[in-house]
Amino acid sequence: MMKAQVYTVAKIFEGEIKEADLKLEEEELPPVQDDEYLVEAMYLSVDPYMRAYAKNYTVGQVMIGIQAGKIVESKNKNFPVGEIVVGNLGWRTYTLVKPSDDYFIYILPDVGNLPKSIALGVLGAPGMAAYFGFLDICRPIEGDTVVVSAAGGAVGSHVGQIAKIKKCRVIGITGSEEKARWLEFLGFDYVINYKTTKDLAADLRKGAPKGIDCYFDNVGGDTSSTVMQLMNQGGRVSVCGAISSYNAKVPLRANVIQPDIVAKQLELKGFVSHQFRDRWMEGLNQNLRWVQENKLKYRETITDGFENATRALMGVLKGENIGKALVRVKASHVEHESVDFNNALSKFKKFQGHR
Amino acid sequence: MMKAQVYTVAKIFEGEIKEADLKLEEEELPPVQDDEYLVEAMYLSVDPYMRAYAKNYTVGQVMIGIQAGKIVESKNKNFPVGEIVVGNLGWRTYTLVKPSDDYFIYILPDVGNLPKSIALGVLGAPGMAAYFGFLDICRPIEGDTVVVSAAGGAVGSHVGQIAKIKKCRVIGITGSEEKARWLEFLGFDYVINYKTTKDLAADLRKGAPKGIDCYFDNVGGDTSSTVMQLMNQGGRVSVCGAISSYNAKVPLRANVIQPDIVAKQLELKGFVSHQFRDRWMEGLNQNLRWVQENKLKYRETITDGFENATRALMGVLKGENIGKALVRVKASHVEHESVDFNNALSKFKKFQGHR
Numbered sequence: 001m002m003k004a005q006v007y008t009v010a011k012i013f014e015g016e017i018k019e020a021d022l023k024l025e026e027e028e029l030p031p032v033q034d035d036e037y038l039v040e041a042m043y044l045s046v047d048p049y050m051r052a053y054a055k056n057y058t059v060g061q062v063m064i065g066i067q068a069g070k071i072v073e074s075k076n077k078n079f080p081v082g083e084i085v086v087g088n089l090g091w092r093t094y095t096l097v098k099p100s101d102d103y104f105i106y107i108l109p110d111v112g113n114l115p116k117s118i119a120l121g122v123l124g125a126p127g128m129a130a131y132f133g134f135l136d137i138c139r140p141i142e143g144d145t146v147v148v149s150a151a152g153g154a155v156g157s158h159v160g161q162i163a164k165i166k167k168c169r170v171i172g173i174t175g176s177e178e179k180a181r182w183l184e185f186l187g188f189d190y191v192i193n194y195k196t197t198k199d200l201a202a203d204l205r206k207g208a209p210k211g212i213d214c215y216f217d218n219v220g221g222d223t224s225s226t227v228m229q230l231m232n233q234g235g236r237v238s239v240c241g242a243i244s245s246y247n248a249k250v251p252l253r254a255n256v257i258q259p260d261i262v263a264k265q266l267e268l269k270g271f272v273s274h275q276f277r278d279r280w281m282e283g284l285n286q287n288l289r290w291v292q293e294n295k296l297k298y299r300e301t302i303t304d305g306f307e308n309a310t311r312a313l314m315g316v317l318k319g320e321n322i323g324k325a326l327v328r329v330k331a332s333h334v335e336h337e338s339v340d341f342n343n344a345l346s347k348f349k350k351f352q353g354h355r
Numbered sequence: 356m357m358k359a360q361v362y363t364v365a366k367i368f369e370g371e372i373k374e375a376d377l378k379l380e381e382e383e384l385p386p387v388q389d390d391e392y393l394v395e396a397m398y399l400s401v402d403p404y405m406r407a408y409a410k411n412y413t414v415g416q417v418m419i420g421i422q423a424g425k426i427v428e429s430k431n432k433n434f435p436v437g438e439i440v441v442g443n444l445g446w447r448t449y450t451l452v453k454p455s456d457d458y459f460i461y462i463l464p465d466v467g468n469l470p471k472s473i474a475l476g477v478l479g480a481p482g483m484a485a486y487f488g489f490l491d492i493c494r495p496i497e498g499d500t501v502v503v504s505a506a507g508g509a510v511g512s513h514v515g516q517i518a519k520i521k522k523c524r525v526i527g528i529t530g531s532e533e534k535a536r537w538l539e540f541l542g543f544d545y546v547i548n549y550k551t552t553k554d555l556a557a558d559l560r561k562g563a564p565k566g567i568d569c570y571f572d573n574v575g576g577d578t579s580s581t582v583m584q585l586m587n588q589g590g591r592v593s594v595c596g597a598i599s600s601y602n603a604k605v606p607l608r609a610n611v612i613q614p615d616i617v618a619k620q621l622e623l624k625g626f627v628s629h630q631f632r633d634r635w636m637e638g639l640n641q642n643l644r645w646v647q648e649n650k651l652k653y654r655e656t657i658t659d660g661f662e663n664a665t666r667a668l669m670g671v672l673k674g675e676n677i678g679k680a681l682v683r684v685k686a687s688h689v690e691h692e693s694v695d696f697n698n699a700l701s702k703f704k705k706f707q708g709h710r
Contacts, residue, residue, distance in 0.1 A: 052618065220613030225606075242613035251580075251610040258575030258597035261625035263407065268623040270616035 002029040002038065004094035005306055007063040013054040015249045017317065022063055022091075022310045029096045037074035039085055039095045041067045044327040045120040046303070046312045048153075048218075049272075051246040063091040063309075068108065068119040084108040086119045093306055093329060104277060111288065121154050121324030122291055122298045123284050125273040129240055130158035131283040132276040137238035137269045138214035142167040145208045147227050150218035151188065152179030154298070154324035155240055158287075159216045160188050161296050168214070171207040173200075173223060175319050182322060186297055200226050219244045225255035228266065237268040247317060299323030306330075357384040357393065359449035360661055362418040368409040370604045372672065377418055377446075377665045384451045392429035394440055394450045396422045399682040400475040401658070401667045403508075403573075404627075406601040418446035418664075423463065423474040439463040441474045448661055448684060459632060466643065476509050476679030477646055477653045478639050480628040484595055485513035486638040487631040492593035492624045493569035497522040500563045502582050505573035506543065507534030509653070509679035510595060513642075514571045515543050516651050523569070526562040528555075528578060530674050537677060541652055555581050574599045580610035583621070592623040602672060654678030659686060 003026055010023040032038050045066045053064065066088050074081045076099065087105030089095040097103060108119045121127060133155075140146060146163040150156045151172030163170045164187045171190040172183040180191040190207035197203050204212070204227065211232040217224050220242030228237070245252045260266060276283065290296035301321035303312035309327045316325045358381055365378040387393050400421040408419065421443050429436045431454065442460030444450040452458060463474045476482060488510075495501060501518040505511045506527030518525045519542045526545040527538040535546045545562030552558050559567070559582065566587040572579050575597030583592070600607045615621060631638065645651035656676035658667035664682045671680045 052614065217613065220611050224611075224613060239613055239616045242611065242617055245611055245614045253608045254611045255606040256575050256579075256597065256600055256609045257612070258572065258579060258594055258625075259407065259600045261594040261623060262597055262627070263625070265625045265627060265630060266623075267625075268616060268621075270613075270618070270620045270622075272617070272620060275620060 001031075002094055002096075003027070004029055004092050006093075007091035007309060009057045009059055009061050009063060012057055012059065013051060016247050017051060017310070017314050019310050019314075024307065027092075029094060032073050032075050032096065033098075035076045035099045037071050037076045037079045037081075037097050039067075039069040039087075039089060039097055040072045041069045041089070041093050041095070041306075041329045042084070043068045043117045043120055044091055044306075044309055044329065045124060046309070046316050046321075046325040046327060047125070048241055048243050048246060048316055050313055051317050052242070064088065065091050066120060066125055067092075068116055068124075069095070079107065084116050084119065086124060091306075091309055104274065106280070109281075109284065109288070112292070114291065117300060117302070117324075117326055117328075118291070118298070120326060121300060122158060122287050122296060124324075126154035126324060127158060127287045128273040128276055128280060128283045129155045129271075130162060131287055132273070132279065133238045133240050133271050134159045134162055134214075134216055136276075137271060138216060138236045140166045140168050140214050143169075144213035145169045145171070145210055145232075146214040146216065147171045147173065147204070147208065147212050148216045148218075149173045149223055149227070150175075150241070150243060150319075151183055151191070152176070152319075152322055153218060154321075156216070156218055157183065157186060157323060158296065158298065161186055161290075163214075164188075165290065165295055169208070169210075171204065171212075173219075173227075179322055182299065194223060201229065204230050214238075216240060217242075220254075221245065221252050222254040225257055228257045228260040231260065231264050231266055233264050235264055235266045237266060239268055239270040243317070243319075301325045303327050356386075357449055357451075358382070359384055359447050361448075362446035362664060364412045364414055364416050364418060367412055367414065368406060371602050372406060372665070372669050374665050374669075379662065382447075384449060387428050387430050387451065388453075390431045390454045392426050392431045392434045392436075392452050394422075394424040394442075394444060394452055395427045396424040396444070396448050396450070396661075396684045397439070398423045398472045398475055399446055399661075399664055399684065400479060401664070401671050401676075401680040401682060402480070403596055403598050403601060403671060405668055406672055407597070419443065420446050421475060421480055422447075423471055423479075424450070434462065439471050439474065441479060446661075446664055459629065461635070464636075464639065464643070467647070469646065472655060472657070472679075472681055472683075473646070473653070475681060476655060477513060477642050477651060479679075481509035481679060482513060482642045483628040483631055483635060483638045484510045484626075485517060486642055487628070487634065488593045488595050488626050489514045489517055489569075489571055491631075492626060493571060493591045495521045495523050495569050498524075499568035500524045500526070500565055500587075501569040501571065502526045502528065502559070502563065502567050503571045503573075504528045504578055504582070505530075505596070505598060505674075506538055506546070507531070507674075507677055508573060509676075511571070511573055512538065512541060512678060513651065513653065516541055516645075518569075519543075520645065520650055524563070524565075526559065526567075528574075528582075534677055537654065549578060556584065559585050569593075571595060572597075575609075576600065576607055577609040580612055583612045583615040586615065586619050586621055588619050590619055590621045592621060594623055594625040598672070598674075656680045658682050661685075 152174040172188045218241040221244035507529040527543045573596040576599035
């Protein structure tokens with residue numbers, strides 16, 4: 001009899017998440033039947049949307065989330081033992097998957113020497129958000145000026161690098177010096193620390209002397225209202241997230257954006273990664289190729305131990321992570337250490353960004 | 356020697372427009388040369404965008420605007436005497452048009468017994484805003500629920516009727532009982548007076564029990580933030596105007612809309628009529644056909660006398676007009692009286708709209 005640890009929702013999140021909002025429980029799993037298989041979680045993805053979706057949660061449900069895990073037992077020939085699967089199995093250490101379940105689940109293609117955690121970052125939902133959300137909605141062309149907010153996160157840092165691959169000028173808005181430095185290292189042309197800038201509009205004008213063509217928005221609120229003012233005719237805005245609102249108990253207020261939408265005939269489009277499910281492998285394979293060609297770098301902020309997952313989520317909502325935030329379920333799953341960016345960065349001359 | 360009266364910008368508008376912001380001047384026009392023709396203004400269009408564009412004005416320039424006029428002298432065989440032309444000639448009683456000018460100008464097709472003023476309303480820029488802005492951007496399908504703000508205006512009332520032609524459920528938001536009653540008469544399914552409602556969200560929920568699929572937005576601000584909360588997955592928002600902001604001296608603030616844009620994967624698109632210039636005649640002819648088939652009704656608020664044009668514009672920005680606001684340049688141009696809606700309305704039983 002297999003025992004799984006499971007996080008359930010103890011209290012619908014209100015304002016900032018507290019540790020007591022999620023409860024760690026134990027669950028007994030029945031034996032594997034025909035066509036079923038058992039997945040042992042290796043990594044849990046920790047994402048801002050988990051806060052945004054809270055109003056749809058019910059007390060007692062298993063906490064949602066995508067994980068990468070290993071098939072440890074199987075009576076399903078399409079999902080053999082040893083394969084790594086990625087799926088929305090929630091925050092559980094073990095999951096018995098039945099073919100009748102409507103999980104979005106797939107076997108991770110061969111990633112060579114790369115760590116399997118990449119399945120949740122550059123090759124996972126954030127990677128698809130960056131790939132489809134930027135290319136399909138912002139439709140960048142060579143020479144465009146692109147602004148990315150929450151640029152130090154998994155999605156933002158990825159978007160900026162795709163924009164560089166597409167020969168755009170890229171401006172990142174981020175919230176710490178450490179993240180800013182990393183973004184410069186990644187090739188961002190201009191980086192603004194929104195926490196220390198005295199005049200975001202003035203900084204944006206310096207960074208984007210030709211105005212802004214594409215805006216990849218992870219934050220919403222007044223930061224976005226300011227970006228919108230500086231957009232060019234026909235600009236495209238990909239609305240990936242609105243993290244500035246997620247912890248707010250009453251609706252956040254900001255300068256209205258409709259006058260700019262009309263005056264410049266802007267297009268804004270919200271999206272979620274899973275709407276691109278039918279093209280998922282296109283995004284996954286292209287992102288993998290860029291990583292292998294060293295055109296796409298990524299960073300991970302790994303929290304060790306299933307028991308620390310709630311704290312990891314709290315950190316993400318405070319912007320404590322750089323790059324993809326993950327929980328490594330067991331120490332035995334250590335297969336890599338993150339690339340030592342601090343070492344690389346120490347050799348990297350400071351860029352001309354204004355912060 | 357022909358003398359024209361011309362409005363020039365005396366002061367860049369700030370806050371509410373004042374009469375002294377525009378100056379009435381006289382200008383001598385040279386004789387008509389080869390390929391030129393002389394247009395005598397019949398009607399001036401008066402529109403909210405004239406306030407919105409103010410920051411691009413320069414003191415001394417001729418006030419912008421579209422007019423319908425008659426060709427009274429011509430040395431251009433493509434524009435013969437007697438034809439009615441529509442063009443962005445500005446607020447002038449007479450205009451000498453040279454082929455080298457980059458006016459957007461065209462001869463009004465035969466409208467039969469209909470008054471020529473229709474050229475600026477249902478068949479003019481507002482009509483094109485309604486036709487293209489709604490059909491191309493909102494992409495309504497049968498059974499959709501459509502919300503229109505500033506529904507009593509030229510564009511809004513037109514959009515609502517197209518939505519009915521397309522078999523949608525239509526909810527109008529307007530600012531007076533008189534307009535509300537008119538909208539019900541036009542076939543709107545539900546009308547909300549935003550000035551008297553105690554709870555716009557609750558009223559919208561009553562009017563749109565299945566949620567909102569399309570929003571045609573003329574106002575921006577908190578009204579729009581509230582509509583956005585009730586939109587369905589994949590909803591489309593056509594942003595035609597932001598009249599709530601136009602007179603504001605400091606940027607208006609409202610509840611942020613990005614969380615709804617992401618959560619429901621909404622699409623918002625701003626536009627201006629003239630971006631559809633290459634399809635203008637498609638819109639004009641379809642609107643004309645609907646008018647002739649009695650599927651599309653319109654109303655006009657006509658101010659008599661060129662000397663009252665500024666006041667007409669001030670009225671539009673206060674929402675005083677019902678339907679298309681026009682200036683009839685000379686009393687001699689009276690060719691019709693507006694359809695007597697008051698009479699028709701007196702026979703019309705009040706609808707179940709909540710106001």
